[in-house]
Amino acid sequence: MTTAVGYEGPLFLGIDGGGSKCRVILTTADNQVVGEGLSGPANPLRGMKVATDSILSATHQALTCAGLAHRDIDQLVVGAGLAGVNMPEYFRIFSDWQHPFKAMYLTSDLHVACIGAHQGGDGAVIIAGTGSCGLADVKGEIIEVGGHGFPYGDNGSGAWMGLQLVHHVLLAKDLLGPATLLTDLLCEELKLTETLALVDFFMHATPTTYAKYAPLVFAAAEQGDLIAAEIIRQAAAHIDAIALRLLSLNPPRLSLIGGLAQKLVPYLATEVQSRVTPALQAPEFGAIWFARQRHPA
């Protein structure tokens, strides 16, 4: 099997498709990275057309990168880790996609993040970014927690921390709670001081918007703000609870990834901190491991 420009053996494409962006990597049979691509959301909850357009756009970038033609897409063995396909309905919809690849192996973005973090080996991963969730994959047994969405879930995430921030600032504005540094930092950042202007700003805020202001909570806590410290304590307690649940499977490794991970680690329980190991590879590489492990040689 040889493509237009003569790579030997099958080509593997790894897809990390999240709610805001889709990242792909293209490798040869002997694991050389020859292309990559980046596009918009690849979460089927946003609609199948948006998701498949994002995937195809990023794939074409990767093919071009590798000096391949668009028609070589039918040579690709694809591992796709997509947000949302943990829901059976979306797994089914995506499985029915008449994709243009040689083969496609489908799982969740969280699962490929775990496989990548441990380079194809067993382990557990917690994502603490805009949302929060965790997965352990040990001897074929999988535990998955969280990732249910906002505001009823995703506790300890950036969106959750931003929501607590706005909540406390509005309490302070109503004189129902103390005005602390959190109020100053948020009003300064938004260049807004009136309660109604703040309400107007957050009235239709997405989780991404809330998460954008989570770093202010860390900034305030570092300057001794007690309410900020309490928000972080609660966030860390939730991440600890996820970690302890995943550690019940005895994974050989546990990695914390996502935009808040590094900031949160110092606040986690000692027993959790001592188990945290660096993620070895990015989720899109995990997607390639996933495809390789399933594709007939």
Added chain:
Amino acid sequence: MTTAVGYEGPLFLGIDGGGSKCRVILTTADNQVVGEGLSGPANPLRGMKVATDSILSATHQALTCAGLAHRDIDQLVVGAGLAGVNMPEYFRIFSDWQHPFKAMYLTSDLHVACIGAHQGGDGAVIIAGTGSCGLADVKGEIIEVGGHGFPYGDNGSGAWMGLQLVHHVLLAKDLLGPATLLTDLLCEELKLTETLALVDFFMHATPTTYAKYAPLVFAAAEQGDLIAAEIIRQAAAHIDAIALRLLSLNPPRLSLIGGLAQKLVPYLATEVQSRVTPALQAPEFGAIWFARQRHPA
């Protein structure tokens, strides 16, 4: 000034316009109720056309009730208490409305609720329903708290309690928290047991949907559920904080209204409970007081 059917003096129309419905009452100059009407949302945040259509529809019902012609609308002195007009932008938009009435006096739905509860006298009111908010009106000084919206505000409300319920049930489903009676009651009520089915149900839930399940929290607490009791304790603490803030103005009366009010009162602090007095009239009557107090004799 005499209308088609010969009522003496001006006719007053009181409007209580909320986010889900608009209720109006029509009275004669000597306070006899001669008509009423009920229609959909009259909150300008849903769009001016929706709001004014609701107001006019309910007004025409009230005119018909009173044996008056639609053209008699230009005889009405109107007090309008509308959700959303506490925001200056919406107050301005509504003030610019080329209304068909003889005169219109505009304020918030919360304000007319307070005036109605105390039959035109000074006092304070707390609404604990889908949302939560409070207002005190004492010697011309007004304090207004809460009512900022969901999920960052409206703590202690039905929507907030429903959100805590869903949050705790999902934690239990993930084995991150105890499965209590709350889990049984919610799953039974929804006839759903799978985590993903619950998530799917609440994914785009409105505050009204969350509030619908708040009574389950009271039901569980009455049967000794500790998590339910803690949710109610936090809700009551928030309502207490609103009450104490309003009582700082020394209002002669304090009323609690809204769908959760009666259920919450037993959980409030003794010092707050002892101050709670029944609301004397409904908000639409408060709107008539508001117009009467401002309309030149």
